[in-house]
Amino acid sequence: MPKDYYKVLGVERSASEADIKKAFRKLAHVHHPDKSNGNAEKFKEINEAYQVLSNKEKKSQYDQFGSAFENGGFNQGPFQGGGFDFSGFQNANVQGANFDFDLGDIFSSFFGGATQGRSRRRRGSDIQMDIEITLKDAAFGVAKNIKIRKQDVCQDCQGTGAKDAKSFSSCQQCKGSGQISTTILGQFRTQTICPSCQGAGQVIKEKCSNCGGVGNVWREQSLRVEIPAGIDDGQSIKLSSQGNSGPNKAPAGDLYITAHVLPDEHFERQGFDLFSEQRIPFAIATLGGEIDIHTIDGQVKLKIPSGTPSGKKFILRNKGLTKINSKNRGDQVVSIQVAVPTKLSKKQKQLIEELHHELGQESKSWW
Numbered sequence: 001m002p003k004d005y006y007k008v009l010g011v012e013r014s015a016s017e018a019d020i021k022k023a024f025r026k027l028a029h030v031h032h033p034d035k036s037n038g039n040a041e042k043f044k045e046i047n048e049a050y051q052v053l054s055n056k057e058k059k060s061q062y063d064q065f066g067s068a069f070e071n072g073g074f075n076q077g078p079f080q081g082g083g084f085d086f087s088g089f090q091n092a093n094v095q096g097a098n099f100d101f102d103l104g105d106i107f108s109s110f111f112g113g114a115t116q117g118r119s120r121r122r123r124g125s126d127i128q129m130d131i132e133i134t135l136k137d138a139a140f141g142v143a144k145n146i147k148i149r150k151q152d153v154c155q156d157c158q159g160t161g162a163k164d165a166k167s168f169s170s171c172q173q174c175k176g177s178g179q180i181s182t183t184i185l186g187q188f189r190t191q192t193i194c195p196s197c198q199g200a201g202q203v204i205k206e207k208c209s210n211c212g213g214v215g216n217v218w219r220e221q222s223l224r225v226e227i228p229a230g231i232d233d234g235q236s237i238k239l240s241s242q243g244n245s246g247p248n249k250a251p252a253g254d255l256y257i258t259a260h261v262l263p264d265e266h267f268e269r270q271g272f273d274l275f276s277e278q279r280i281p282f283a284i285a286t287l288g289g290e291i292d293i294h295t296i297d298g299q300v301k302l303k304i305p306s307g308t309p310s311g312k313k314f315i316l317r318n319k320g321l322t323k324i325n326s327k328n329r330g331d332q333v334v335s336i337q338v339a340v341p342t343k344l345s346k347k348q349k350q351l352i353e354e355l356h357h358e359l360g361q362e363s364k365s366w367w
Contacts, residue, residue: 005049005062013063017054024050122198124151124216124246124253128236131257133227135264139296139321141229145222148255151244152219154211159249160204161215167206171197200248216245225257229322230272233261266294272321272330277337280304285338295319295332302334310338 006013009023024046031042052058127150133142153159162168170176174194178201183189193199207213223242231237236258243253267274280291288306292299295316302314313335320330344352 003045003049005053008045008049009053011053020050020053024054122193122246123251124244126253126256127243128256128258130260131225131227132260132262133231134262135267135269136296137227138231138233138259138261138269139229141231141322142227144225144227146225146257147220147222149218149220151216152221153245153249154208154215154217156210157208157215159215159245161208161211161213161248162204163206163208167204168202169205171201171203173197174201176201198247215248215250223255227259228324230324230326231259231261233259235259267296267332269321272323274320274330274332275335276332277335278302279337279339280308282338282340284308285310285336293334296321304336308336308338310336312336 006015009020009027011019011023015023027046028043028050031039031046052062127148129146129148131144131146133144154161157163171178171194173196174180178194178197178199179191180194181189181191194201197203204213208215211217223239225237225239228237236256239255239257241252242255245252261269267276269275274296276294278291278293283289284291284304285308286306288304288308290301290303293302293316297319300316300319302316313333316332316334318329319332322329341348
């Protein structure tokens with residue numbers, strides 16, 4: 001019975017190349033014959049589907065001819081067997097019914113193999129930590145001293161994990177190559193990192209007494225971190241190679257520091273702009289005057305024109321936060337709130353009534 005390759009990979013007919021590749025990798029990882037719970041037949045089936053759907057020409061033919069595709073002569077490659085076509089792979093050498101080639105990118109992505117030379121060593125794990133900063137720190141940037149507990153290179157063995165230089169011997173499983181070759185389905189070969197030596201090609205006969213052979217130890221370290229100006233709440237900075245050290249001199253991971261900007265009593269942040277409110281006396285709103293405004297840089301003078309209503313906004317240019325990777329700054333928007341007196345003396349009331357009477361109908365425009 002003809003197979004529905006889309007169902008085999010679990011994707012829709014409208015799936016993109018990336019979706020098809022992602023589905024294949026996921027299923028291949030589960031059913032690979034080298035795994036303890038692998039399924040060679042299932043692996044062959046999904047590989048067959050992938051060879052068709054990942055090839056634009058074959059996919060077009062399959063979509064057009066459907067069930068006739070398998071028997072329509074469209075899949076005639078060097079190996080014919082129910083549509084299972086190896087002709088798309090590189091480095092394929094036809095030797096009767098057997099094939100010997102390296103799957104490279106596909107299998108190395110989930111088995112850790114390498115296409116050429118010594119396998120790449122497993123790097124150390126990344127570290128994520130949080131740090132609190134003030135709004136002013138975020139505006140101008142700040143240097144912070146932090147303490148972090150992480151795996152660091154063992155000083156006794158310099159990360160080798162061995163007691164001394166004579167404590168190594170060639171790995172018997174991979175014969176010093178660091179890789180293991182595996183033949184799948186009798187047709188092609190993959191290379192994976194040797195599980196005994198983790199790709200090093202040699203094993204330790206006598207381990208370092210300080211680190212127990214892993215090459216690193218837990219240690220508390222102090223670091224100086226430069227927080228860039230303009231960083232937003234929740235953003236992270238990356239410190240390369242400042243994570244945990246890898247085993248046996250493998251590269252270290254990275255350190256990611258997430259900044260949390262504390263609330264500020266004076267300002268509300270929106271992007272690189274700052275928003276604030278300023279209460280002014282009724283008399284200054286009416287007659288005009290000059291007031292002090294609190295900015296992230298300190299106090300500045302702001303001229304208030306006569307007749308300023310409550311809610312009027314003034315923009316202070318370049319008084320906001322520094323923009324990341326730039327010398328430019330955002331603005332500060334000041335919203336004026338007029339403080340209307342609620343408790344007046346008898347004389348004050350009399351004076352306001354006299355003013356109201358003198359202004360007459362004009363007072364309706366501002367009263």
